[in-house]
Amino acid sequence: MEQAPDKESIVRALYDRYRRPLFGYVLRSVGGDYQYAEDIVQETMMRAWRDPALVEPERAGPWLFTVARNLVISGHRRRTARVSEVPIAEHEIEATDDEIGHVMQAWQVMEVLHGLSHDHREVIIELFYRRRTVTEAAKVLGIPPGTVKSRSYYALHALRAALEERGVTGS
Template sequence: MDDDTVIRALYDKYRRPLYGYVLRSVGGDRQYAEDIVQETMARAWSHASELDPDRAGRWLFTVARNLVISGHRKQAARVTEVPIDDREFAALGDDIDHVLQVWQVIEVMRGLSHDHRQVIVELFYKRRTVNEAAVVLGVPPGTVKSRSYYALHALRAALEERGVTGS
Protein backbone atom coordinates (compact mmCIF):
# COMPACT_ATOMS: atom_id res chain seq x y z
CA MET A 1 0.00 0.00 0.00
CA ASP A 2 1.53 3.35 -0.99
CA ASP A 3 1.85 6.27 1.45
CA ASP A 4 -1.05 8.27 -0.02
CA THR A 5 -3.39 5.29 0.30
CA VAL A 6 -2.29 4.71 3.90
CA ILE A 7 -2.86 8.36 4.82
CA ARG A 8 -6.30 8.41 3.15
CA ALA A 9 -7.24 5.25 5.03
CA LEU A 10 -5.98 6.69 8.34
CA TYR A 11 -7.81 9.96 7.75
CA ASP A 12 -11.06 8.23 6.81
CA LYS A 13 -10.95 5.84 9.75
CA TYR A 14 -9.56 7.99 12.57
CA ARG A 15 -10.25 11.66 11.79
CA ARG A 16 -13.63 11.87 13.52
CA PRO A 17 -12.79 9.92 16.71
CA LEU A 18 -9.45 11.71 16.91
CA TYR A 19 -11.12 15.11 16.45
CA GLY A 20 -13.71 14.27 19.14
CA TYR A 21 -11.03 13.22 21.59
CA VAL A 22 -8.86 16.27 20.93
CA LEU A 23 -11.86 18.62 21.05
CA ARG A 24 -12.69 17.38 24.57
CA SER A 25 -9.03 17.60 25.55
CA VAL A 26 -8.70 21.25 24.49
CA GLY A 27 -11.89 22.45 26.13
CA GLY A 28 -14.00 22.74 22.97
CA ASP A 29 -11.66 24.95 20.94
CA ARG A 30 -12.62 23.70 17.46
CA GLN A 31 -9.87 25.43 15.52
CA TYR A 32 -7.14 24.28 17.89
CA ALA A 33 -8.55 20.73 17.83
CA GLU A 34 -8.49 20.75 14.03
CA ASP A 35 -4.88 22.01 14.10
CA ILE A 36 -3.90 19.15 16.43
CA VAL A 37 -5.60 16.56 14.20
CA GLN A 38 -3.90 17.99 11.10
CA GLU A 39 -0.50 17.96 12.81
CA THR A 40 -1.15 14.36 13.93
CA MET A 41 -1.94 13.37 10.34
CA ALA A 42 1.16 15.21 9.09
CA ARG A 43 3.27 13.17 11.47
CA ALA A 44 1.48 10.01 10.35
CA TRP A 45 2.36 10.91 6.77
CA SER A 46 6.05 11.01 7.67
CA HIS A 47 5.66 7.49 9.16
CA ALA A 48 3.19 6.14 6.60
CA SER A 49 5.42 3.27 5.52
CA GLU A 50 5.47 1.99 9.13
CA LEU A 51 1.74 2.32 9.86
CA ASP A 52 -1.02 -0.21 9.29
CA PRO A 53 -4.37 1.61 8.99
CA ASP A 54 -6.13 -1.14 10.95
CA ARG A 55 -3.76 -0.88 13.91
CA ALA A 56 -2.59 2.72 13.87
CA GLY A 57 -5.21 4.10 16.26
CA ARG A 58 -3.08 3.80 19.37
CA TRP A 59 -0.17 5.53 17.64
CA LEU A 60 -2.37 8.37 16.35
CA PHE A 61 -4.07 8.96 19.71
CA THR A 62 -0.70 8.96 21.47
CA VAL A 63 0.68 11.54 19.03
CA ALA A 64 -2.44 13.71 19.45
CA ARG A 65 -2.25 13.39 23.23
CA ASN A 66 1.40 14.45 23.22
CA LEU A 67 0.60 17.43 21.00
CA VAL A 68 -2.21 18.50 23.36
CA ILE A 69 0.05 18.16 26.39
CA SER A 70 2.81 20.05 24.61
CA GLY A 71 0.31 22.80 23.77
CA HIS A 72 -0.80 22.98 27.41
CA ARG A 73 2.81 23.29 28.52
CA LYS A 74 3.53 26.07 26.03
CA GLN A 75 0.40 27.91 27.10
CA ALA A 76 1.25 27.51 30.79
CA ALA A 77 4.74 28.87 30.15
CA ARG A 78 3.33 31.98 28.43
CA VAL A 79 0.49 32.69 30.84
CA THR A 80 1.94 32.25 34.30
CA GLU A 81 -0.88 34.05 36.13
CA VAL A 82 -3.52 31.49 35.05
CA PRO A 83 -2.40 28.00 36.11
CA ILE A 84 -3.90 24.85 34.56
CA ASP A 85 -6.32 23.18 36.93
CA ASP A 86 -4.62 19.93 38.04
CA ARG A 87 -7.88 17.98 37.89
CA GLU A 88 -8.48 18.93 34.25
CA PHE A 89 -4.94 18.01 33.24
CA ALA A 90 -5.07 14.64 35.02
CA ALA A 91 -8.38 13.77 33.33
CA LEU A 92 -6.70 14.28 29.96
CA GLY A 93 -4.37 11.36 30.62
CA ASP A 94 -7.01 9.13 32.16
CA ASP A 95 -9.16 8.80 29.04
CA ILE A 96 -6.43 8.17 26.52
CA ASP A 97 -4.43 5.96 28.86
CA HIS A 98 -7.52 3.79 29.30
CA VAL A 99 -8.08 3.62 25.54
CA LEU A 100 -4.44 2.70 24.95
CA GLN A 101 -4.56 -0.02 27.60
CA VAL A 102 -7.74 -1.46 26.08
CA TRP A 103 -6.05 -1.60 22.65
CA GLN A 104 -3.05 -3.33 24.15
CA VAL A 105 -5.25 -5.89 25.92
CA ILE A 106 -7.08 -6.58 22.66
CA GLU A 107 -3.79 -7.11 20.82
CA VAL A 108 -2.52 -9.43 23.55
CA MET A 109 -5.82 -11.34 23.57
CA ARG A 110 -5.36 -12.00 19.84
CA GLY A 111 -2.09 -13.71 20.69
CA LEU A 112 -3.68 -16.19 23.11
CA SER A 113 -4.74 -19.63 21.96
CA HIS A 114 -8.36 -19.98 20.87
CA ASP A 115 -9.24 -22.04 23.99
CA HIS A 116 -7.62 -19.55 26.37
CA ARG A 117 -9.26 -16.58 24.64
CA GLN A 118 -12.69 -18.26 24.85
CA VAL A 119 -12.32 -18.89 28.58
CA ILE A 120 -11.25 -15.28 29.26
CA VAL A 121 -14.18 -13.93 27.24
CA GLU A 122 -16.73 -16.18 28.97
CA LEU A 123 -15.47 -15.57 32.51
CA PHE A 124 -14.43 -11.93 32.44
CA TYR A 125 -16.25 -10.23 29.58
CA LYS A 126 -19.53 -12.14 29.69
CA ARG A 127 -19.20 -12.54 33.48
CA ARG A 128 -20.22 -16.18 33.54
CA THR A 129 -19.49 -18.46 36.46
CA VAL A 130 -17.07 -21.36 35.95
CA ASN A 131 -20.01 -23.77 35.69
CA GLU A 132 -21.85 -21.56 33.19
CA ALA A 133 -18.71 -21.17 31.09
CA ALA A 134 -18.18 -24.93 31.18
CA VAL A 135 -21.67 -25.51 29.79
CA VAL A 136 -21.25 -22.88 27.05
CA LEU A 137 -17.80 -24.19 26.06
CA GLY A 138 -18.77 -27.86 26.38
CA VAL A 139 -15.91 -28.75 28.72
CA PRO A 140 -15.74 -29.78 32.40
CA PRO A 141 -15.51 -27.02 35.05
CA GLY A 142 -11.99 -28.16 35.96
CA THR A 143 -10.88 -27.52 32.37
CA VAL A 144 -12.33 -24.00 32.55
CA LYS A 145 -10.39 -23.36 35.77
CA SER A 146 -7.16 -24.73 34.33
CA ARG A 147 -7.47 -22.78 31.07
CA SER A 148 -8.30 -19.58 32.91
CA TYR A 149 -5.26 -20.01 35.16
CA TYR A 150 -2.87 -20.42 32.23
CA ALA A 151 -4.63 -17.80 30.11
CA LEU A 152 -4.40 -15.17 32.86
CA HIS A 153 -0.72 -15.92 33.40
CA ALA A 154 -0.02 -15.59 29.67
CA LEU A 155 -2.10 -12.41 29.49
CA ARG A 156 -0.36 -10.87 32.49
CA ALA A 157 3.12 -11.73 31.19
CA ALA A 158 2.39 -10.31 27.73
CA LEU A 159 0.96 -7.10 29.21
CA GLU A 160 3.94 -6.68 31.54
CA GLU A 161 6.26 -7.05 28.54
CA ARG A 162 4.42 -4.11 26.96
CA GLY A 163 4.67 -2.05 30.14
CA VAL A 164 0.97 -2.27 30.97
CA THR A 165 0.48 -2.75 34.68
CA GLY A 166 -2.70 -3.24 36.65
CA SER A 167 -3.85 -0.38 38.80
Protein backbone atom coordinates (compact mmCIF):
# COMPACT_ATOMS: atom_id res chain seq x y z
CA MET A 1 0.00 0.00 0.00
CA GLU A 2 1.42 3.31 -1.11
CA GLN A 3 1.46 6.15 1.40
CA ALA A 4 0.13 9.56 0.30
CA PRO A 5 2.76 12.29 0.16
CA ASP A 6 2.77 14.72 3.06
CA LYS A 7 2.17 18.47 2.84
CA GLU A 8 5.80 19.38 2.95
CA SER A 9 6.84 17.09 0.13
CA ILE A 10 3.97 18.35 -2.06
CA VAL A 11 4.91 21.98 -1.53
CA ARG A 12 8.60 21.21 -2.04
CA ALA A 13 7.77 19.52 -5.35
CA LEU A 14 5.62 22.49 -6.36
CA TYR A 15 8.35 24.90 -5.38
CA ASP A 16 11.06 23.00 -7.24
CA ARG A 17 9.01 22.67 -10.38
CA TYR A 18 7.19 26.04 -10.57
CA ARG A 19 9.18 28.60 -8.58
CA ARG A 20 11.30 29.92 -11.48
CA PRO A 21 8.57 30.18 -14.15
CA LEU A 22 6.13 31.58 -11.58
CA PHE A 23 8.69 34.12 -10.38
CA GLY A 24 9.39 35.22 -13.97
CA TYR A 25 5.69 35.61 -14.68
CA VAL A 26 5.06 37.57 -11.49
CA LEU A 27 8.18 39.71 -11.96
CA ARG A 28 6.90 40.86 -15.35
CA SER A 29 3.45 41.45 -13.88
CA VAL A 30 4.76 43.73 -11.11
CA GLY A 31 7.07 45.77 -13.29
CA GLY A 32 10.37 44.26 -12.16
CA ASP A 33 9.94 44.67 -8.40
CA TYR A 34 12.00 41.63 -7.23
CA GLN A 35 11.00 41.81 -3.58
CA TYR A 36 7.32 42.17 -4.33
CA ALA A 37 7.48 39.34 -6.90
CA GLU A 38 9.16 37.10 -4.34
CA ASP A 39 6.43 37.95 -1.82
CA ILE A 40 3.73 37.01 -4.34
CA VAL A 41 5.43 33.69 -5.13
CA GLN A 42 5.80 32.92 -1.42
CA GLU A 43 2.14 33.72 -0.77
CA THR A 44 1.12 31.52 -3.70
CA MET A 45 3.14 28.62 -2.30
CA MET A 46 1.72 29.27 1.15
CA ARG A 47 -1.80 28.90 -0.22
CA ALA A 48 -0.81 25.62 -1.89
CA TRP A 49 0.62 24.45 1.45
CA ARG A 50 -2.60 25.33 3.30
CA ASP A 51 -4.67 23.10 1.03
CA PRO A 52 -2.45 20.61 -0.80
CA ALA A 53 -5.47 18.51 -1.81
CA LEU A 54 -6.30 21.22 -4.36
CA VAL A 55 -3.07 20.78 -6.29
CA GLU A 56 -1.11 17.88 -7.68
CA PRO A 57 2.48 18.79 -8.52
CA GLU A 58 2.14 17.48 -12.10
CA ARG A 59 -0.99 19.56 -12.88
CA ALA A 60 -0.63 22.50 -10.50
CA GLY A 61 0.71 25.06 -12.99
CA PRO A 62 -2.59 26.66 -14.03
CA TRP A 63 -3.80 26.81 -10.44
CA LEU A 64 -0.56 28.41 -9.20
CA PHE A 65 -0.45 30.96 -12.02
CA THR A 66 -4.09 31.88 -11.40
CA VAL A 67 -3.47 32.36 -7.68
CA ALA A 68 -0.37 34.47 -8.42
CA ARG A 69 -2.27 36.55 -10.98
CA ASN A 70 -5.08 37.19 -8.49
CA LEU A 71 -2.56 38.22 -5.82
CA VAL A 72 -0.93 40.66 -8.24
CA ILE A 73 -4.31 42.15 -9.14
CA SER A 74 -5.44 42.51 -5.53
CA GLY A 75 -2.06 44.00 -4.60
CA HIS A 76 -2.36 46.47 -7.45
CA ARG A 77 -5.83 47.46 -6.26
CA ARG A 78 -4.53 48.05 -2.74
CA ARG A 79 -1.65 50.15 -4.03
CA THR A 80 -3.83 52.28 -6.30
CA ALA A 81 -6.37 52.75 -3.52
CA ARG A 82 -3.62 54.31 -1.42
CA VAL A 83 -2.72 56.64 -4.28
CA SER A 84 -6.08 58.32 -3.87
CA GLU A 85 -4.84 59.66 -0.56
CA VAL A 86 -3.31 63.10 -0.75
CA PRO A 87 0.48 62.77 -0.67
CA ILE A 88 2.30 65.31 1.49
CA ALA A 89 5.70 66.38 0.32
CA GLU A 90 8.35 66.75 3.03
CA HIS A 91 8.74 70.48 2.44
CA GLU A 92 5.03 70.95 3.10
CA ILE A 93 5.33 69.42 6.56
CA GLU A 94 8.05 71.73 7.74
CA ALA A 95 6.46 74.96 8.90
CA THR A 96 8.36 77.92 10.21
CA ASP A 97 7.34 79.61 13.43
CA ASP A 98 5.98 82.48 11.32
CA GLU A 99 3.72 80.13 9.32
CA ILE A 100 2.48 78.48 12.51
CA GLY A 101 1.79 81.92 13.93
CA HIS A 102 -0.28 82.82 10.88
CA VAL A 103 -2.28 79.62 11.14
CA MET A 104 -2.93 80.17 14.84
CA GLN A 105 -3.89 83.77 14.18
CA ALA A 106 -6.29 82.76 11.38
CA TRP A 107 -7.84 80.14 13.67
CA GLN A 108 -8.37 82.73 16.41
CA VAL A 109 -9.84 85.22 13.94
CA MET A 110 -12.33 82.59 12.74
CA GLU A 111 -13.25 81.75 16.31
CA VAL A 112 -13.84 85.42 17.13
CA LEU A 113 -15.70 85.91 13.85
CA HIS A 114 -18.17 83.22 14.91
CA GLY A 115 -18.81 85.24 18.07
CA LEU A 116 -20.06 88.25 16.08
CA SER A 117 -23.73 88.84 15.37
CA HIS A 118 -25.07 87.17 12.24
CA ASP A 119 -25.40 90.52 10.39
CA HIS A 120 -21.85 91.64 11.20
CA ARG A 121 -20.38 88.24 10.33
CA GLU A 122 -22.16 88.21 6.94
CA VAL A 123 -20.73 91.61 6.00
CA ILE A 124 -17.18 90.67 7.01
CA ILE A 125 -17.36 87.41 5.06
CA GLU A 126 -18.64 89.15 1.93
CA LEU A 127 -16.11 91.99 2.07
CA PHE A 128 -12.96 90.27 3.28
CA TYR A 129 -13.28 86.56 2.56
CA ARG A 130 -15.21 86.71 -0.70
CA ARG A 131 -13.49 90.00 -1.64
CA ARG A 132 -16.63 91.76 -2.78
CA THR A 133 -16.94 95.51 -3.09
CA VAL A 134 -19.38 97.37 -0.84
CA THR A 135 -21.84 97.60 -3.75
CA GLU A 136 -21.52 93.87 -4.57
CA ALA A 137 -21.92 92.90 -0.90
CA ALA A 138 -24.99 95.13 -0.63
CA LYS A 139 -26.60 93.38 -3.62
CA VAL A 140 -25.79 89.89 -2.31
CA LEU A 141 -27.05 90.68 1.19
CA GLY A 142 -30.05 92.70 -0.03
CA ILE A 143 -29.21 95.76 2.08
CA PRO A 144 -28.16 99.33 1.18
CA PRO A 145 -24.41 100.08 0.68
CA GLY A 146 -24.49 102.48 3.64
CA THR A 147 -25.63 99.62 5.90
CA VAL A 148 -22.77 97.46 4.62
CA LYS A 149 -20.29 100.22 5.51
CA SER A 150 -21.81 100.78 8.93
CA ARG A 151 -21.92 97.06 9.80
CA SER A 152 -18.37 96.50 8.59
CA TYR A 153 -17.14 99.44 10.72
CA TYR A 154 -18.72 98.07 13.90
CA ALA A 155 -17.84 94.45 13.07
CA LEU A 156 -14.17 95.32 12.53
CA HIS A 157 -14.04 97.21 15.84
CA ALA A 158 -15.64 94.25 17.63
CA LEU A 159 -13.18 91.85 15.95
CA ARG A 160 -10.20 94.01 16.87
CA ALA A 161 -11.30 94.30 20.50
CA ALA A 162 -11.94 90.57 20.84
CA LEU A 163 -8.57 89.72 19.28
CA GLU A 164 -6.72 92.19 21.52
CA GLU A 165 -8.35 90.52 24.54
CA ARG A 166 -6.80 87.25 23.32
CA GLY A 167 -3.42 88.86 22.81
CA VAL A 168 -3.60 88.73 19.02
CA THR A 169 -2.27 91.89 17.45
CA GLY A 170 -1.94 92.86 13.79
CA SER A 171 1.54 92.91 12.34
